[in-house]
């Protein structure tokens with residue numbers, strides 16, 4: 001393998017609280033399967049915890065999990081870590097984001113590897129109107145400019161998919177839980193459409209899918225959850241029932257990817273995320 005090649009593992013939606021014995025057992029299965037891939041880099045696309053949004057004291061144990069790998073790892077938060085997008089019950093707020101940052105150092109990351117730049121985003125603040133959302137977009141623009149200047153390809157990583165099926169789809173009561181609001185989706189797509197962006201890796205849906213968005217020439221990967229839970233919500237396309245994670249092999253200008261299935265009991269949950277306005 002040429003020196004510039006490297007292996008990346010994307011984990012998502014581990015939903016772990018290592019104080020629970022059954023979660024420790026699950027973690028050992030995940031950890032050994034990831035180690036077997038011999039990754040050079042690990043990215044976690046959110047929902048690492050169960051459920052830090054209600055008890056952030058578990059974040060430190062989640063961080064220690066990642067320390068059990070012998071390569072660098074980076075993580076962005078999901079809704080079970082810091083709260084849902086604004087407009088859904090149990091929404092994100094700045095105090096919990098600060099708890100997350102206290103534990104993990106930041107809620108976004110940028111990592112350079114050879115001809116590639118990996119940019120992790122906090123998708124939970126999209127549409128929040130928090131100053132941190134504007135700061136994140138400004139930072140993202142700087143990162144994309146820097147990647148262009150360095151002639152690097154870009155990989156975006158965040159918890160929520162940018163859209164479910166069509167880039168200009170209506171955000172309905174049924175899809176509202178899964179994807180950002182239209183304004184923030186479009187603001188993000190304007191960045192994702194830059195030619196340097198080759199791959200968009202996300203989690204959240206507990207469902208596997210790979211698509212190629214011809215409009216912005218990027219591959220979009222929905223990473224399966226490694227928690228054992230498979231969510232079968234109506235808007236999802238068929239054949240995504242997986243429990244596992246993704247392995248990517250990067251070279252200078254291309255990449256390949258493979259879904260790795262985990263030997264975990266698969267629990268199918270029909271989750272109807274239809275948004276029901278509260279009357280209280």
Ligand SMILES: [Fe+2]
Pocket residue numbers: 013015047078080204205206225
């Ligand atoms: Fe999740």
Ligand SMILES: [Fe+2]
Pocket residue numbers: 047078079080159203204205
């Ligand atoms: Fe999620």
